[in-house]
Amino acid sequence: MNHDPHTDASSTPSPSSKKKSPKRFLKLLLLIPLAAVVMVALIMLRFKLDGNIDYDVSTQGVEVPAFSAVEIDFTHVYKPETSIQVVGGAAFDLDHAGGEELFLGGGQGQDDHIFRLVDGGFVDITQTTGYEKTTDEATLGVVSLDVDGNGFDDLIVTTSTAIWLYRNTNGTFTGAKLDAPVPSDTTPLSVAVADVNGDGHFDMFMAGYIRKELVEGLNIFNQEGYGGSSLLLINNGDDTFTDGTQAAGLTYKHNTFQGVFSDVDCDGAIDLVVAHDTGQVRTWRNQGDGTFVNTSNPNSDFYSYPMGIAMSDYDNNGKPDFFFSNTGTTAPAFMAKGDLRDDQTYYPKWMMFRNDGDFAFTDVGQEAKVADYEFGWGPVFEDFNLDGRPDLVVSENFVGLPPYKLEFLRLPCRFLIQNTQGEFAEVGAQAGVVNKRFSISPVTADFNGDGAPDLVHVNLDGKSMAFLSAAPTAGFVKVKLPNTVASVGASLKATLSDGRTLSRVFVKGEGLCSDSTPIITLGTGDAQVTELEVSFLGHAPRLLGAVAMCTTVVVDAPEAQ
Numbered sequence: 001m002n003h004d005p006h007t008d009a010s011s012t013p014s015p016s017s018k019k020k021s022p023k024r025f026l027k028l029l030l031l032i033p034l035a036a037v038v039m040v041a042l043i044m045l046r047f048k049l050d051g052n053i054d055y056d057v058s059t060q061g062v063e064v065p066a067f068s069a070v071e072i073d074f075t076h077v078y079k080p081e082t083s084i085q086v087v088g089g090a091a092f093d094l095d096h097a098g099g100e101e102l103f104l105g106g107g108q109g110q111d112d113h114i115f116r117l118v119d120g121g122f123v124d125i126t127q128t129t130g131y132e133k134t135t136d137e138a139t140l141g142v143v144s145l146d147v148d149g150n151g152f153d154d155l156i157v158t159t160s161t162a163i164w165l166y167r168n169t170n171g172t173f174t175g176a177k178l179d180a181p182v183p184s185d186t187t188p189l190s191v192a193v194a195d196v197n198g199d200g201h202f203d204m205f206m207a208g209y210i211r212k213e214l215v216e217g218l219n220i221f222n223q224e225g226y227g228g229s230s231l232l233l234i235n236n237g238d239d240t241f242t243d244g245t246q247a248a249g250l251t252y253k254h255n256t257f258q259g260v261f262s263d264v265d266c267d268g269a270i271d272l273v274v275a276h277d278t279g280q281v282r283t284w285r286n287q288g289d290g291t292f293v294n295t296s297n298p299n300s301d302f303y304s305y306p307m308g309i310a311m312s313d314y315d316n317n318g319k320p321d322f323f324f325s326n327t328g329t330t331a332p333a334f335m336a337k338g339d340l341r342d343d344q345t346y347y348p349k350w351m352m353f354r355n356d357g358d359f360a361f362t363d364v365g366q367e368a369k370v371a372d373y374e375f376g377w378g379p380v381f382e383d384f385n386l387d388g389r390p391d392l393v394v395s396e397n398f399v400g401l402p403p404y405k406l407e408f409l410r411l412p413c414r415f416l417i418q419n420t421q422g423e424f425a426e427v428g429a430q431a432g433v434v435n436k437r438f439s440i441s442p443v444t445a446d447f448n449g450d451g452a453p454d455l456v457h458v459n460l461d462g463k464s465m466a467f468l469s470a471a472p473t474a475g476f477v478k479v480k481l482p483n484t485v486a487s488v489g490a491s492l493k494a495t496l497s498d499g500r501t502l503s504r505v506f507v508k509g510e511g512l513c514s515d516s517t518p519i520i521t522l523g524t525g526d527a528q529v530t531e532l533e534v535s536f537l538g539h540a541p542r543l544l545g546a547v548a549m550c551t552t553v554v555v556d557a558p559e560a561q
Contacts, residue, residue, distance in 0.1 A: 043403060044403065044406075044409060047330075047403045047404075047409040048408075048409055050329055050330055050374050050411070051374065051411055051412070053373075053426050054372040055369040055372070055423075055425075055426075057369050057419060057423045057424065057425035057426075058419055058421070058423070058425070059417070059419060059425045059427065060419075061419075061420060062385070062387065062417060062418075062419050062420065062425070063385045063387065063473070063474070064385065064417060064427045064430050064431055065384045065385045065417070065431055065452065065469060065470070065472075066431060066432055066469070066470040067431055067432040067433050067454075067455070067467040067468060067469055067470065068432065068467070068468050068470070069432060069433075069434075069465060069466070069467055070120065070121060070122065070465070070466040070467070070468055071463050071465055071466075072102075072104070072115060072122045072456070072463055072464045072465065072466055073122070073124070073463065074104055074113050074115070074124070074463060074464060075462055075463050076104065076105070076106065076107055076110070076459060076460060076461065076462070076463075076464070077106070077107035077108070077109075077110050078107050078138075078399060078438075078460050078461045079107055079108045079109075079138070080399070080400070081212075082108050082138070082160075082212055082213075083107060083108050083138040083140075083160065083212060084138075084140060084160070084187055084189060084209055084212055085398075085399055085400065085440075085460060086140050086141070086189060086190075086257075086440050086460070086512065086513045087104075087105050087107070087138070087139065087140065087440050087458055087459075087460050087513065088103075088105040088139055088140055088141040088142035088157070088158070088190070088441075088458070088513040088514050088515075089102065089103060089104050089105065089142065089441065089443045089456060089458035089464070089514045089515075090102070090103040090142045090143065090144045090155065090443065090514060090515040090516075091103075091144070091443050091444065091445035091447075091456075091515070091516055091517040092144035092153040092155065092483075092515075093152075093153050093483070094114070094116075094125075094129060094152075094153070094168070094171050095152070095170070095171035096151065096152070098449070099116065099117065099447065099449060100445045100446070100447060100517055100519075101114055101115065101116050101125070102114070102115040102116075102117075102122065102443070102445075102447070102456060102466075103142055103144070103155060104458060104464055105138075105139030105140065105141075105142060105157070106133065106138070106139055107138045107139075108136060108137060108138040108160075109136045110138075111126070111133050112126070112131065112133045112139050112157070113126045114126045114129050114131055117447045117448060117466075117468075120448075120468075122466060129171065129172060129173055130172040130173045130174065131155075131166060131173040131175070132173075132175060133175075134175065135159055135162070135164075137159035137160040137161060137162070138159060138160055139157055139158070139159055140158045140159060140160065140187070140188075140189055140190070140513055141157070141158040141188075141189055141190035141191060141513035141514070142155055142156065142157050142158070142513070142514065142515060143155070143156045143190075143191055143192075143193055143508055143509050143515045144156075144483060144515050144518070145193055145202060145483060145484065145485070145508065146168075146482065146483045146484045147165065147167070147202050147239070147484075147485075148167065149482075149484060149557075150168075150169065152168040152169065152170065152171065153168055153483055154166060154167050154168045155168070155173070156178075156191055156193065156204070157175075158187075158188045158189065158190060158191060158206075158513075159188075160187050160211070160212070161182060161187065161188075161211075162177050162178070162180075162182060162188065163177070163178045163180050163182065163188050163191060163204070163206065164176065164177050164178060165178050165239060178239065178240070178241065179239075179240040179241065180204075180206070180233050180240075180241040181231070181233075181241070181242075181243045182206070182208075182231075183208070183228070183229045183231075184211075185210060185211055185214055185228065185229075186208040186209065186210065186211065186228035186229050187208065187209045187210070187211050187212065187228060188206045188207070188208060189207045189208065189209040189228075189256070189257060189258075189513060190206075190207045190257065190258050190259070190509065190512070190513040191204045191205065191206050191207070191509070192204065192205040192207070192258075192259040192260055192261050192272070192508065192509045193261070193485060193488060193508050193509070194261035194270045194485055194488045194489065194508075195270075195485040195486065195488065196232065196234065196244075196248075196261075196270060196290060197234060197290055198538070199235070199237065200485075200486075200560060201235035201237055201239075201485070202235055202484075202485045203232070203233060203234050203235050203241075203244075203485075204232075204233040204235075204241070205230065205231070205232055205233075205250075205259040205261065205272060205274075206230060206231045206232075206233055207230050207256040207257055207258055207259050207274070208227075208228030208229045208230040208231065208255075208256055209227070209228040209255050209256065209257070209277070210226070210227050210228045210255055211228070217338070218278075218400075219278060219335070219336055219337070219338025219339070220278055220338055220339060221278045221279065221303055221338055221339055221340050221344070222339050222340070222341070222344075223339065225253060226253075226255075227253050227254040227255040227256075228253070228254075228255055228256065229245075229253050230245075230250070230252065230254075230256045230259070230274070231243055231245045232244045232245045232248045232250050247290075247291070248290060248291050248292050249291045249292050249293060250272075250284065250292055254276050254277075254278075254279050255276065255277040255278060255279070256274060256275070256276050256277065257275050257276070257277050257306075257307045257308065257512060257513075258274070258275045258307070258308055258309050258378075258509070258511075258512055258513070259272055259273065259274045259275070259309075259509075260272070260273050260274075260309045260311055260322075260507060260508075260509055260510065261488055261489065261508070262311060262320050262488075262489060262505060262507065263320075263489040263491075263537055264283065264285070264319075264320060264355065264359060265285065265357065265358055265359050266318070266319060266357075266491075267288070268537060268538055269286035269287075269288050269537075270286055270488065270489050270537060271283075271284060271285055271286045271292075271359075272284040272286070272292060273309060273311075273322055275306040275307060275308065275309050275324055276306060277305060277307065278303070278305060278338065279303065279304070279306075280299050280300060280302070280303060280304065280306070281297055281299040281300075281304075281306045281322075281324055281351070281353075282294055282297075283295050283296075283297045283359065283361070285359050295359045297353065297361045298351065298353060298361055298362065298363035299324070299347065299351060299363070301345065302345045302346070302347035303340055303344055303345065303346050303347065304324075304326050304327070304346070304347045304348065304351075305326050305327045305336070305348070306324040306325065306326055306351065307324075307325050307326070307376070307377055307378070307512060308324070308325045308376065308377055308378035308379050308394075308395070308441065308511055308512035309322060309323070309324060309379070309510065309511070309512075310322070310323040310324075310379035310380050310381045310392060310510055310511065311323075311381065311505065311507045311510055312381035312382075312390040312504065312505065312507075313355075313390070313491075313503040313504060313505060314352075314354075314368075314381060314389070314390045314392075314418065314422075315354065315422060316388070316389075316500070316501060316502055316503045317355075317503065318491075318493065318503045319355035319356075319357055319503075320355055320491075320505045321352070321353060321354050321355050322352075322353040322355070322361075323350070323351070323352050323353070323370070323379050323381070323392060324350065324351040324352075324353070324379075325350060325376030325377060325378070325379050325394055325395075325512075326347075326348055326349060326350050326351065326375075326376060327348045327375050328348055328349065328350060328372075328373050328374040328375050328376060329348070329372065329373070329374050330374045330375035330398070330401075330411075331348065331375060333346060333348065336348060349365055349371040349372060350365055350370050350371050350372075350373050350376060350394075351363050351365050351371070352364050352365045352368050352370055352371075367422075367423075368422060368423055368424055369423040369424050369425070370392065370416065370424050373394070373414060374396060374411050375396060375397075375398055375401075375411070376394045376395065376396055376414070377394070377395040377396065377397075377439060377440050377441060377512050378394070378395045378439075378440055378441025378442060378458075378511035378512030378513070378514060379392060379393065379394040379395070379442070379511065379512075380392070380393055380441070380442045380443075380444055380510055380511045380516055381510070382444045382453045382455075382516070382521075383453070383521060383522075383523040384415075384417065384431075384452065384453055384455075384469070385417055385452075385472075385474065385523065386451075386452060386472050386474035386475065386476045386521070386523030386524070386525065387474060387523050387525050388496070388500060388502050388522070388523050388524060388525055388527075389418040389419075389420075389422075389523075390418060391415075391416060391417045391418050391424070392414075392416045392418070392424055393413070393414065393415050393416070393433070393442045393444075393455060394413065394414040394416075394442075395413055395435075395439035395440055395441050395442055395457060395458075395511075395512070396410075396411040396412070396413045396414065396439060397410045397411055397413070397436070397437065397438045397439060398438075399438045399460055399461050404438075407436050408436075410436040410437075411436070412428050412429070412434045412435065412436060413428070413433075413434070413435040413436075413439050413442075413457055414426055414428060415427060415428035415431055415433040415455075417431075432467065433455060433467045435457040435459070435465050435467075437457065437459040437461070437462045437463070437464075437465065438459055438460040438461045438462065439457040439458060439459050439460070439465075440458050440459070440460050440512055440513060440514070441458050441511035441512040441513060441514035442455055442456065442457055442458070442511060442514075442516075443455070443456045443458055443511070443514050443515070443516050444456075444516040444517060445516060445517035445519070446469075446478075446517070446519070446521070447466070447468065448468050448469065450469060450470075450471050450472060451471075451472050451476050451478075451521075451550055452469040452470075452471075452472035452476070452521075453469065453517075453521055454466065454467060454468045454469050455467045458514055474523055474524070474525050474526070475523075475524040475525060475526060475527065475528075475549045475550060476521055476522060476523050476524060476549070476550060477494065477521075477522045477524060477529050477532070477547045477548075477549070477550075477551060477552075477553065478519055478520070478521050478522070478551070478552040478553065479492055479504075479519070479520045479522065479532070479534070479552075479553050479555060480518075480519050480520075480552055480553065480554045480555065481506055481518065481520070481534070481555050482555070482556070482557040483518040484557060486536060486537075486557050486558060487506045487518070487536065487557075488506060488507075488508055488537070489505075489506070489536075489537035490505070490506040490534065490535060490536045490537060491503065491504065491505050491506070491534075491535045492504045492505075492506075492520060492522070492532070492533070492534055492535075493532075493533040493535075493541075494522050494524075494529050494531070494532050494533075494547075495529070495530050495531040495532075495533075496524055496527035496528065496529060496530065497527045497528040497529075497530050498525075498526075498527040500527065502522050502524075504520050504522065506518065506520065519552075524549070528546070528549060529546060529547040529549075530546050531543065531544075531545060531546065532544040532545065532546075532547050532553065534555050536557075536558040539558045542555075542558075
């Protein structure tokens with residue numbers, strides 16, 4: 001029998017190869033957990049470094065306010081399998097007793113709650129108010145508004161499928177679901193309110209998001225027909241509503257987080273600014289006849305996640321400016337871009353739209369040192385140190401990110417004060433305002449009555465946190481306009497004894513699904529207010545003269561025209 005050495009050599013392993021194979025296999029097995037450990041470490045490092053601040057902003061000559069943290073004894077229960085990842089909170093005046101109360105929405109199967117600050121802590125007073133949540137759906141958004149002009153703040157509340165109105169009579173609520181045409185595939189995430197047609201009744205822009213059970217993903221930009229329907233709901237005069245979206249030229253279908261009404265171009269007609277999810281900022285100009293046209297803005301040629309809206313005249317030039325949160329540096333571009341095409345530009349930075357007049361805007365995010373931050377939710381402008389320059393606070397932390405299960409990897413929620421150059425410095429740790437919970441929106445009000453604004457982070461998963469100001473050293477004047485639709489679009493102008501001019505706007509629903517105090521605080525530093533001017537939409541300016549320091553001016557509603 002012939003012997004073929006080549007055949008034998010190829011078919012029969014050598015003794016040495018038999019010994020090496022198991023060792024190689026064992027080495028490979030050992031490398032797998034090592035690689036996993038390295039991968040986890042790299043992910044943790046990336047998220048830890050994500051909180052680094054890219055800006056060096058001077059705070060010379062600017063006072064950093066001080067706050068004390070107070071935990072609110074209410075744990076919101078978020079159920080991701082059935083609810084959209086938002087929750088509403090609001091500051092409002094329940095009973096005209098000299099302070100403001102706090103509303104916090106409950107999750108699915110969980111009651112909403114109302115709190116009052118008593119002796120330094122927030123006390124649950126829900127049972128004394130008559131407020132009763134009659135649905136098991138999660139509460140998503142809330143706006144306070146005196147809808148009937150009786151002087152008491154009512155609450156407009158959105159849940160997963162409906163909009164509710166809680167009427168307030170002498171501090172007692174009675175609730176009912178509003179007769180409003182909400183599409184079956186849409187969740188009414190939040191509402192913005194204004195008197196769009198000038199009949200004296202509140203109308204609503206309902207920001208629509210796709211129903212939770214129909215969600216196909218979180219980064220869908222281009223899928224035709226995907227998303228919720230946002231509606232312009234016109235009040236019929238009896239708090240039933242007709243869909244006026246098409247007649248107003250506002251028809252579109254896209255997931256939307258938030259809208260804000262304001263007289264953007266100061267022409268006497270109420271305009272609308274909207275933040276899409278997986279889309280763009282939309283700036284809708286009222287053409288004066290109740291119809292709106294979509295105008296271009298710095299985000300029109302890009303694609304982003306503009307979730308929350310802050311509005312104020314941050315540079316005191318008499319025109320409202322806008323800030324928009326975004327995914328920032330947290331979400332890797334290759335994941336966040338979703339189905340965007342190569343010819344579509346993804347822009348993740350925070351945006352600050354300076355209002356240049358006539359519906360022209362400039363994104364000054366880099367100039368103001370606010371562009372390069374992380375994933376943000378609701379933002380709010382407020383003058384926390386009472387120096388006359390609006391500051392900015394932004395909610396952070398996405399409950400759906402696995403690394404955020406570890407608290408030390410979460411973001412602090414940004415607290416930024418504006419310096420004399422119009423730049424914003426992050427001073428949260430120094431001010432004592434750090435919230436490493438899952439905040440959806442800030443809510444501001446002077447809960448402790450010391451004259452300076454306080455802050456609440458409305459947290460989605462866990463207890464909400466309040467940050468109460470220390471006694472302010474700077475001067476201020478508070479202006480209390482009626483919390484009605486007549487005030488939406490109103491503006492203030494204060495002339496100070498040192499030559500400065502301050503400008504503010506009345507806003508409802510600033511942030512994300514939440515609503516801060518309707519009382520406007522004008523920080524004056526060491527100066528006096530020598531002239532205060534109030535302008536309601538469609539009315540001549542009202543001159544109120546000089547105002548004493550550290551007082552509240554109550555302004556009556558304008559007479560109907």
